[in-house]
Amino acid sequence: MKLHEAFAQTLQGMGVDTVFGLMGDANMLYLASFKEAGGRFVGVAHEGSAVGAADAWSRATGRVGLASVTHGPALTNTLTSLVEASRARTPLVLMTGATPIDPTHFQRIDIAAVAAAGECGFERVHTPASAARDLRRALRRAQAERRPIVLDLPIHMLRADIEVTGASAPFALPAPVAPRRSELEAAIEMVAAARRPLVLAGRGVIEAEGEDAVLALADALGAPVATTLLGRGLFRGHQDNIGICGNLSHAVAVNTIAEADLVLAIGAGLGVYTTARGTLFEGKTLVQVDADAAALGWYLEPQLGLSGDARLTAEAMSELLAEMEHRPTSGWRDGVRRALAGHDPRTDVREHRSSGCVDPRLVSAALHDLLPVQRNVVSDIGRFTLSAWPWLHVPDGRAFTTMGAFGAIGLGVAGALGTSVARGGDGVSVLTIGDGGLAMSLAELPTLAREGGPVVVVLYNDGAYGAEHVKLVHFGVDPQHSMTNWPDFVPLARAAGGDGAVIASLDDLEAVADRLRNPQGLFLLDVRVDPEFNVGL
The missing domain is CATH 3.40.50.1220 (TPP-binding domain)
Incomplete structure (x- = not known):
């Protein structure tokens, strides 16, 4: 049996049923074998999204997440998502591979150094015969250390012939302990x-x-x-x-x-x-x-x-x-x-009124009532979170994920993808995100529409980098420097295979209420927010 076939078999034997990734020379053979053997491979548009989705998948399931990318620039593209997963203490294995043994190969990179920069552990497949043992060690370390482990499976080993001596068993989890x-x-x-x-x-x-x-x-x-x-x-x-x-x-x-x-x-x-x-x-x-x-x-x-x-x-x-x-x-x-x-938090809200805009807190509270109770909320980060998090509740602990441990915007779409794949049978997935974060991750919107099941994207669109808007005002600088000029997002959602609506009033939200009570596919709400409106920031 070829190593790439045995490696795919080993993954499944260890309980791995889902891998997020982007195919390239270093991983295409074992990913093809994994799919042919019945595993689910979720292909993404950008390598960082593979790690981000595996991160959110792990948080939603409590299991080790698996991502796979090829070598060189594919690996460096994952760096921000690796740090996010490490800071969030997510057990995850990122499978990559060293370039051919050629000191002039233009995609060569020091994989261990990239792993260290991403605050991750590093393991390598030492020989074709040790591949199963090396993979098991990476999975165990990810679980025990609660951080990503980057696993190097060098490309020159993939077509090596090996003897498979027995089926791989799922790896054992460390037993929990109580204090003395x-x-x-x-x-x-x-x-x-x-x-x-x-x-x-x-x-x-x-x-x-x-x-x-x-x-x-x-x-x-x-x-x-x-x-x-x-x-x-x-x-x-x-x-x-x-x-x-x-x-x-x-x-x-x-x-x-x-x-x-x-x-x-x-x-x-x-x-x-x-x-x-x-x-x-x-x-x-x-x-x-x-x-x-x-x-x-x-x-x-x-x-x-x-x-x-x-x-x-x-x-x-x-x-x-x-x-x-x-x-x-x-x-x-x-x-x-x-x-x-005797307390209703909504009575604490004094509505903010602005022409062509809506109070985002009231939208979030209304969405809590409109959306199915069985939901998973995934959040990007930004100024909008103070208008979303207190109002949009979830039914259980694993139903909420925020992709904000590293303070990077733009990871929410990948997070929604991973959560949707993990908990697709447990209701609608709801992504809360700002316009800057969505603009940064638009390439993954078609992936979310294709793979994610029912997803409602709540876009809090203030036409600005909101936190910077606040800080520029604080420093006495014209906040117009933080304003953006995005295209309309609803047509982009439609081009990605979904649909959407502009929400400039609560009446606009009521007009799509039926779509929210029974979500189908990807539906984007472009919530227009006054950039001058701040909640506790």
Whole structure:
């Protein structure tokens, strides 16, 4: 059997059923073999999108994402997406290949150096006979290290004859661990003494499938619950859920966070937006739980840090509370429940009116009501997020992805592609994106229309690079320098194989309400936003 055939067989034997990529000399043979053997290959227009889609696919499924590109410039095209995936701690393997053994080959590049620049690990296939073992090692490292691993399968090996000695089995995942009992007892002593505890859950709870365990712990403590942005979707609809903690909090959440005397952060990164650079947690006891010991105290130094799996830690803490027959102070949580029951965040919005434009917050809130409940929201980043994220909710933790760990606009379309492929059977995918980000990634719109199933693209179009518009005003410089002159996006959506509508008023949105209640294919909403309108930026 040729190595490229055996390599494709090994991929499938290890449980890989989907690969995102762009074909070239270094990968076309094993990708063809992978497809012929029944695997799904999702071809993209740009190599960066292959990594971006695999990144989002991994976040949506909890599995290692797979991407494949050829050598040289194809690899360097993935660099921004690699850093995004690394900063997001996404387990991913990018398969590429060294050029032919020729020092003058014009596409030669130091693959290990590119991987290092992308904050990734590096592995290589050393010999044709070791290919299965080398691939397995890359997959294991990606899962264990929670970052991308770049795997070099040199082109000169692909047509080598090898003997296949047995079927490949799926690789085993590392077993989760809980903190030591002494550490748990120290933590329980702190949290049980609090009169107004708050439990904050992040993406680590999603990865550990620990939502029920964390809710049970919060109930035993008499604590309301909150989430980070990456944890949104957890506790959806629960009476004790105050929503996102940080600069996206609504009024009741802000008051609750201010009144809390202890924060138990479980699987939460505690970054600058979650904690307002630490100011939200000043004067409070902070207990932090994270599966990665290196993450403890990365942003804020806790009074106590515990390294352990979110679910196992929450379960163990609940058991200790039961052993000590802990009885929570009821008044704190009851007061928060009453405040939540009597609060509608929409009443906090004072509508912004401008000719030919619509308040983007009201559009987002209306979309929440119009779109199917079963949805997956993927977001690019930019000024628009403050008008989208607080209003457009999701049904579960894996239903929200933001492609913003590296601060690069333009990755959202690839993210929507990966999420749609991963969760296509779980409702419509909704992409929120700004005009600058969409303009940067228009080449992938036909891919999204072709491969993505029902997708609604919500384009918040202020005709400017919005954050720069705000900053130029701040520096006393004419913000017109940030304005753009894009073509109409709706015809572009149609050319890509979809459809769309301009939304300059809520009436325009109502006119396409039926298309949103029952989405089919790709549908783009070109939401016209006043560039002078800012929400908390």
